[in-house]
Amino acid sequence: MGPYLPPIEKPKSLLVKLAYAMTRRQFGKVLTPVKVVYARMPAAFGMFIGKIGKLDKKLELPMETQFLVREQVARVNVCEFCMDIGRAFVIKASLSEAKFDALGDYRTSPLFSDSERALLDYVTELTRDRQVKPETFARLADHYSDRQICEIVWLAASEHLYNITNIGLNIHSDMLCDITKRKSAA
Numbered sequence: 001m002g003p004y005l006p007p008i009e010k011p012k013s014l015l016v017k018l019a020y021a022m023t024r025r026q027f028g029k030v031l032t033p034v035k036v037v038y039a040r041m042p043a044a045f046g047m048f049i050g051k052i053g054k055l056d057k058k059l060e061l062p063m064e065t066q067f068l069v070r071e072q073v074a075r076v077n078v079c080e081f082c083m084d085i086g087r088a089f090v091i092k093a094s095l096s097e098a099k100f101d102a103l104g105d106y107r108t109s110p111l112f113s114d115s116e117r118a119l120l121d122y123v124t125e126l127t128r129d130r131q132v133k134p135e136t137f138a139r140l141a142d143h144y145s146d147r148q149i150c151e152i153v154w155l156a157a158s159e160h161l162y163n164i165t166n167i168g169l170n171i172h173s174d175m176l177c178d179i180t181k182r183k184s185a186a
Contacts, residue, residue, distance in 0.1 A: 003171050004170045005169055007036050008040070019038060019042065020034065027179065028183065029179065032081065036171060052158050052161075061148055063095070064096075067100070068116065069123050070159045071083065071087070071090075071100055072123050074086055075104075080166075081171050082159065082162050082166060083173070084175065084176050084177055085174070087176075088177050088180040098111060099111045106120045115144070119140060119152065121140075122136050122137065123152065123156050126156055
């Protein structure tokens with residue numbers, strides 16, 4: 001079953017046509033959330049997503065850490081689109097796919113450091129339970145600065161917004177990993 005709202009394949013707005021062209025150029029296709037959500041609310045979502053992107057560029061956490069947070073939140077929320085696009089970004093950035101494959105076993109996998117385990121426990125608990133035990137926070141604080149903790153919370157919260165948007169409209173994977181792998185191989 002596809003999205004609950006039909007994708008808009010031929011937008012009338014010049015702004016939306018431009019957004020389609022940009023995503024087609026970047027990803028090799030127009031992303032389903034763009035055709036379902038952003039085409040219907042271009043100004044609201046475009047401005048908001050742009051602001052998220054601007055803030056993300058100012059984050060001090062390493063890129064791999066940022067991707068781990070986003071991917072774990074998407075996994076806990078079971079957002080297929082977000083897991084797919086997150087993995088596509090990992091492939092494009094030439095990060096360790098093995099580590100992302102092992103996310104389900106992060107507590108025992110030798111691929112993860114103690115700081116990453118504390119990070120992933122925190123993000124998992126926050127996403128799953130909507131609260132965090134003091135001991136989970138204390139373990140996180142042993143490894144990350146106040147600024148980094150705020151960035152981790154920001155990443156989890158903004159990823160949750162993307163997840164809920166896609167889940168609420170039944171938007172699934174766009175197979176971006178496959179597209180990215182083909183591009184990387186070419």
